[in-house]
Amino acid sequence: MDARTAEPLLEISGLKTYFKTDDGTVRAVDGVDLAIGRGEVLGVVGESGCGKSVTAHTVLKLIQMPPGKINDGRILWQGRDLVPLDLEEMRKIRSKEIAIIFQEPMTSLNPVYTVGEQIAEVVREHEHASRREALDRAVEMLRLVQIPTPERRVHDYPHQFSGGMRQRVMIAMALSCNPKLLIADEPTTALDVTIQAQILDLLGEMKERFGMAIMLITHDMGVVAETAQRVVVMYAGRVVEEASVEELFDRPLHPYTQGLIRSIPRVDRAADQRARLEAISGTVPSLLDPPPGCRFAARCKFATAACTQAAPDLREVEPGHKVACILY
Template sequence: MVRAVDGVDITANRAETVCVVGESGCGKTVTAKTVLKLIDMPPGRIVAGEIRFEGRDLVPLPPAEMRKIRAKQIGFVFQEPMTSLNPVYTVGQQIAETVRQHEGLSRRAALDRAAEMLRLVNIPNPQRRVQDYPHQFSGGMRQRVMIAMALSCNPKLLIADEPTTALDVTIQAQILDLLDEMKQRLGMAVLLITHAMGVVAEVAQRVVVMYAGKVVEEATVEALFATPRHPYTQGLIRSIPRIDRAASVHARLEAIPGTVPSLLNPPVGCRFAARCRHAMPDCVAAEPPLREVAPGHKVACILYPEHRP
């Protein structure tokens, strides 16, 4: 058994954007999909823990109950809209299907809702474009369609899995502004999965940093960028290009040495120890727990007095 996600504890509050960051393979997408039980079971399974939504544990719910929660109360924006949208149905039909299933609207009323949602996400001429197919939209427009579909039933929580991946920076900014506008308008919580620290700085109120299936740091966005505590978080921030640093044609971005450990046989102790510049013998003796080192700032590292044995 491989623990793709191990002991992750994340809370998203109403009208708050929580960003989950980390390199590819750290467990961000599995965490997001597990909330709605969208992982393939089998082989995937939830072996322990709870997924609490408004005080209700989703783990024991049967598939029929989960279908009532998906889209209606928790919306999901997938990473790649071209593979998430059905190519043989119009975008209007696909948005209307969600509305008809959860709100019982007629076909005509559901298509009108679909057009209204396209207008809400700033797609021009929505009454005509509901009749178009996914391939007739650009990448940015397809992502807007996915957001319109996820918001069509006014969910209380929106999970967005890297919604700006493969989009140019102008479209990225538009998508992020749109998500923030919808959050303010609907008062929903947003769980945003990303690996881009620039996106985090732009939209997050709180940040959760994951590494090798575990949470290694959690803080407000201001605290994370001002005083990153975990060596992995520090490495992520050091790897960001900075325009305020002395420019040189020979300058190289700082990279984190080594590779991510295999989750088939994870190391004992801190999983980042083999790549950490501050590693000491205690790091491989036992796994450091996630503890609060400042108000609202948690870190899983023994470099701080609160963590020392």
């Protein structure tokens, strides 16, 4: 299915999420546009502080307000704007329509309830189900995410699970109400590589089964290459490039994306390619007082005087390939 022609499931436009701090206003998300089609896997990549997690958390209003504030923009969920909704209305959307899993499952599971009780609570919040039915659903969900002996483990507490198993519990909980979109915020970052592979496989299987869309937030270009269909690259609070995953790795256009791809050591290339890594010099600018113009200009090899004057718009330079850079 072509996500661009059909109505998108989620369409974020001009989103600005700012945080008030003692030092001034941090412009964590500063004019982000992105869309996800039904059943699509969208990767959102970028380094620490690029605003990828804040964007995702803003969709579900999981940011503290104050100090956070949605200063501008729209978040259209199946055509309906989520920005003006109050907490009560948001609660009907969370888990039921849009669910989220986090990097560190221990911080999002309640340590004093069994995992069964926690999954059952989500089910009962959104569906008319008896306690018994909800607990049966919890067992069924744990079985789906391949936790051994689910009818026993449903009575265990979060600390009795390993990191990888806890992430499976989170996935079971997130999918228990059959959401249309799953936001996965660095779901495998805290896990070892063999466990990461298991969880990524599981997410793929769950997508086949439930047909939900996934917004995968990650800093790992390898994870995004193996999982996503389309990719949005963020830098310092803005989207700098968007393309299909093949196009992005074949022909990255933005100098930041190019630098990012070249700076990764590659395990799949045999040891004879011992090229020196191409580092991007300098560091990410402060979002307290971001530079005018393109935020990557100070680190960019191709920057000209024009780059520091006006921020480049995200423009479609080829069908399905957008970039925010005056070179194109």
